[in-house]
Amino acid sequence: MATKHIATWANELNYSDLPQDVIQSASRSFYNWVGCAIGGSDHPATTIAYNSLSPFFGPPQSSLLGRKGAKIDAQHAALINGIASHVHDYDDTHLDTIIHPTGPVASALLAVAEWKGGFSGKEFLLALIVGIEVECKLGLAVWPEHYDVGWHITSTTGSIGAAAAVSKLLGLSVEQMNHALGVAATQVIGLREVFGSHTKSFHPGRAAQSGLIAAVLAQGGYTSSETAIEAKRGWANVVGATKSSIPESLEKWLGMDNQDLGLASTNGGRWEILRNSFKPYPCGIVIHPVIDGCSQLHRDIAKLRLEVADIKEVKAKVHPLVLELTGKRKPKDGLEGKFSVFHGGAIGLIFGKGTPRQYEDEAVRDLAVIEVRNKIECVADTTIAADETKIVLTMVDGNVLEKHVKYAVGSIEAPMDDQMLRQKFEDQCAAVLGGGARSASTKCWNVEDMSDIAEIARLA
Amino acid sequence: MATKHIATWANELNYSDLPQDVIQSASRSFYNWVGCAIGGSDHPATTIAYNSLSPFFGPPQSSLLGRKGAKIDAQHAALINGIASHVHDYDDTHLDTIIHPTGPVASALLAVAEWKGGFSGKEFLLALIVGIEVECKLGLAVWPEHYDVGWHITSTTGSIGAAAAVSKLLGLSVEQMNHALGVAATQVIGLREVFGSHTKSFHPGRAAQSGLIAAVLAQGGYTSSETAIEAKRGWANVVGATKSSIPESLEKWLGMDNQDLGLASTNGGRWEILRNSFKPYPCGIVIHPVIDGCSQLHRDIAKLRLEVADIKEVKAKVHPLVLELTGKRKPKDGLEGKFSVFHGGAIGLIFGKGTPRQYEDEAVRDLAVIEVRNKIECVADTTIAADETKIVLTMVDGNVLEKHVKYAVGSIEAPMDDQMLRQKFEDQCAAVLGGGARSASTKCWNVEDMSDIAEIARLA
CATH class of the missing domain: 1.10.4100.10 (2-methylcitrate dehydratase PrpD)
Known part of the structure; x- marks a missing residue:
């Protein structure tokens, strides 16, 4: 019954x-x-x-x-x-x-x-x-x-x-x-x-x-x-x-x-x-570790008084599913951007976040975003979990920053805190x-x- | 496609x-x-x-x-x-x-x-x-x-x-x-x-x-x-x-x-x-041959200037499913009447039809209907098809009427004709x-x- x-x-x-x-x-x-x-x-x-x-x-x-x-x-x-x-x-x-x-x-x-x-x-x-x-x-x-x-x-x-x-x-x-x-x-x-x-x-x-x-x-x-x-x-x-x-x-x-x-x-x-x-980001959950890691690197770069424009290259080890589902190298509009781990990484580095605004058509076609996107490489690695990534970022001056995201934000292990949830709300509603x-x-x-x-x- | x-x-x-x-x-x-x-x-x-x-x-x-x-x-x-x-x-x-x-x-x-x-x-x-x-x-x-x-x-x-x-x-x-x-x-x-x-x-x-x-x-x-x-x-x-x-x-x-x-x-x-x-009748399709046969007998009785009240007994050979699904001997209301082959036979004999009116609560509780219902017997017979019945009706004066319904009305083989369809429409709408x-x-x-x-x- x-x-x-x-x-x-x-x-x-x-x-x-x-x-x-x-x-x-x-x-x-x-x-x-x-x-x-x-x-x-x-x-x-x-x-x-x-x-x-x-x-x-x-x-x-x-x-x-x-x-x-x-x-x-x-x-x-x-x-x-x-x-x-x-x-x-x-x-x-x-x-x-x-x-x-x-x-x-x-x-x-x-x-x-x-x-x-x-x-x-x-x-x-x-x-x-x-x-x-x-x-x-x-x-x-x-x-x-x-x-x-x-x-x-x-x-x-x-x-x-x-x-x-x-x-x-x-x-x-x-x-x-x-x-x-x-x-x-x-x-x-x-x-x-x-x-x-x-x-x-x-x-x-x-x-x-x-x-x-x-x-x-x-x-x-x-x-x-x-x-x-x-x-x-x-x-x-x-x-x-x-x-x-x-x-x-x-x-x-x-x-x-x-x-x-x-x-x-x-x-x-x-x-x-x-x-x-x-969800902290309006896209498939497999991209979240990369956006999360790149958003953290955005803050590290700011703290070190470096410039995103001075990034030489970014290499991320990701779970194989990430490239399989979201390996779109040259997304043409907002919807395709949701299927591009490269776009996800770029907006993390530039804006420190991935809100719906970063997934509008103009954002995906923005030349500054495309420039950073082209510097990002992803390597499928079976030792990396689905909610994990290891990123190595090299600046043109030789500086190297590393970031290991063990659990992407939004997971049960690393839930969005109140501050993040409010920011998400306000970002969505502002428009x-x-x-x-x-x-x-x-x-x-x-x-x-x-x-x-x-x-x-x-x-x- | x-x-x-x-x-x-x-x-x-x-x-x-x-x-x-x-x-x-x-x-x-x-x-x-x-x-x-x-x-x-x-x-x-x-x-x-x-x-x-x-x-x-x-x-x-x-x-x-x-x-x-x-x-x-x-x-x-x-x-x-x-x-x-x-x-x-x-x-x-x-x-x-x-x-x-x-x-x-x-x-x-x-x-x-x-x-x-x-x-x-x-x-x-x-x-x-x-x-x-x-x-x-x-x-x-x-x-x-x-x-x-x-x-x-x-x-x-x-x-x-x-x-x-x-x-x-x-x-x-x-x-x-x-x-x-x-x-x-x-x-x-x-x-x-x-x-x-x-x-x-x-x-x-x-x-x-x-x-x-x-x-x-x-x-x-x-x-x-x-x-x-x-x-x-x-x-x-x-x-x-x-x-x-x-x-x-x-x-x-x-x-x-x-x-x-x-x-x-x-x-x-x-x-x-x-x-x-x-459907000629507003009830489960397995009862249809019996209602059909009894409705035909209603007309035969009228033609012979006999009276339904003078029926002694009615015996119908039916497909075994009929009694399994609709064997209710003493239906108490209209809904139960739909699951009683005996009620179906009685209204066929008395009214020559089975419209929604014959499935109202009062119709099922009508003493004249109950009297005829109690004279009907059904025998499961594996040689009888699901849309078939063989009925033998005996009058108190010894007269015997027989009816073999090979295909019940409403089947592909014996569709309702225009006259029946119009009668059905008008019976439903009259109320x-x-x-x-x-x-x-x-x-x-x-x-x-x-x-x-x-x-x-x-x-x-």
Whole structure:
């Protein structure tokens, strides 16, 4: 009875049950999501969806992050904010499943919270945690076969997580939430085949919307199966890609095999949200060690009062996958820049960071960037781990600087600290909000103490 | 390149390419669908969905069949009409795949046609045929493994069929339609686990809506994969449940293995819509031979000037599945009546038909019905086929009537004739439209000659 188990656990969970680090991780996850949604609000995938679907928009219930004064119905707000938050591939990652967990859940929750009104930051965070835990536990049960066969695990688990979260926020009964999980489970969103197109970011948005309507329908009395997740022809078996072991692994990850655990803590003994991580750079994770190392070298160069222009050559030992996936020597635009470890190294050396601005078309075509890029060499080395690099930089005057990045920033071992997370937020929002980025950042940072979460939604 | 192949075929298909029997089958399919949607418009699954989602409704673009004066945005109209049309399990069936093909396609198309305005009956039928062919060809490629593992094949193929149909109606380019198919393919709706709940009828509605927004997004420039259906991590392989043979069987059913065929007829050499069938009775298909035979006996009794009250006993030899699936001796309400071959026999004998009215709670509890029901015996016989029955009826005066139904009405071998189809329509609509049922029927029957298809949508 995994579906009912989830509904019961979610229904009974109280804010006072939450460890402080779980609350903190949820606050940071939400904060990072808001920044991503604002940062992606003017991307073509977001604006095409907005414009194309605008004929269908209902009453002004919920705001679109980053789009001044735009209020639309909560369903479409969930969709559009969900698209925006994922479109730069810059959102969070639950590293054990590579689910980007906050997108589907927060997109649905924020839309509903503003529509219904009167929810505190604490109520919001509690529902957010419910949704993220549900997503990641389901993901663990079907990982990795489910992803390998071709499902985009963020959205396939996302609609169910969003349904759990909205059900929790709206105070649905266990029975209603059970049905909501069923209506969500039957909407399986996301094939990996569409990666590289606008439709990738459609996935978390559509998952948010699917979970939202599942909860609203169930609240109205719509019925579904009560065993939609674990039944023979239910979600886990049908999408799990393996035929036999799914229900057992589902029970394991839900902690149902441990009779000693009380219900409020039957999450398998660990909180998945503590394993959520944040990307410092809006590109494939394999490039991160090089950008990280080069950004550190940028600061070393400044400290030594040297000039980046006086670099003679840079040699980086990298994991073989880095060149295989991101070996583009001469990227032509922003998108290609995301697949060039050389561009990543150059922006690290020149700017000391890799924000979306460094991945705009002009940045990739900038002659100064190209000059540094051409001085960088990468050597595949099987003794180097995927999140590691060893860089040797030689200046024209013969000076040699070395940098060993053992764990790239953003990994579980070297998480982004608060300062970095705030910088990321403000870098993303500056282009959209201008001078308002700093105050938006401060407001979002303190979500736990907010008396009405809708204040966030109204950030223009 | 199956996806592009479908888009090209659909784009190039002209009304003049359509054989007359294909047009006729499409007209009948649409006619039958309108009756089902009106008949299901006041079912709880429909009204809960309408009421729960009404806060999100957008501008009044499209009508809800059977709901006087209700116009809502086209997206939600597609959803609600789709739910209504499937909720009595009374819609059409493509017997080779058990897809109920018209629901997802017509629900999306009619909503868009009314919203945009100015489409003739012929333009509408052409788009409807495109959608139904796409659904059924995709279904053939993944049948039966796809259904066996737990997918509701009506809606999993339905969103793609709806996208193709709406793309055709709106005149999208091949490239745009190609992307629309991708956006639709990534929304996989429908687990069989939820059968028996409201969520079953949610499936064709949500598929209609998913296909509709896919076409609208693609028209606006939203991109997807161009090989979303046939790629390694695309629709057919991911949902096909078998790993190796899907792309080949896809090409076979699309006629891509036959180089001699011109593109306009690359539908594998046959039109799937010609294999669409209509249910005479709103219950599981295994009971149909008994209802059919008993309805024929009803007419025989009348001809002989005998009385149903004077029946002594009825013995029917049936396929073993009949008693296994529908052996309920004492059904307590309408829903249980659908699982009682004895109730089916009784209403056939008394009324000469089995319409939704004969499956209302009161009808199942009617003492006269119960009396006849108790006189019916069924014997499982392995020599009897699933669509066959042999009935022996004995009157109290010793008179014996026999009836051998070799193919139940509604099968490919014994399709419902026009008269029966019209009677079905009017029986369904009478409860909702009262005296307007007949004129609605006449209007819908002549869809091919209609200058503006929106007239249908405005049937209250």
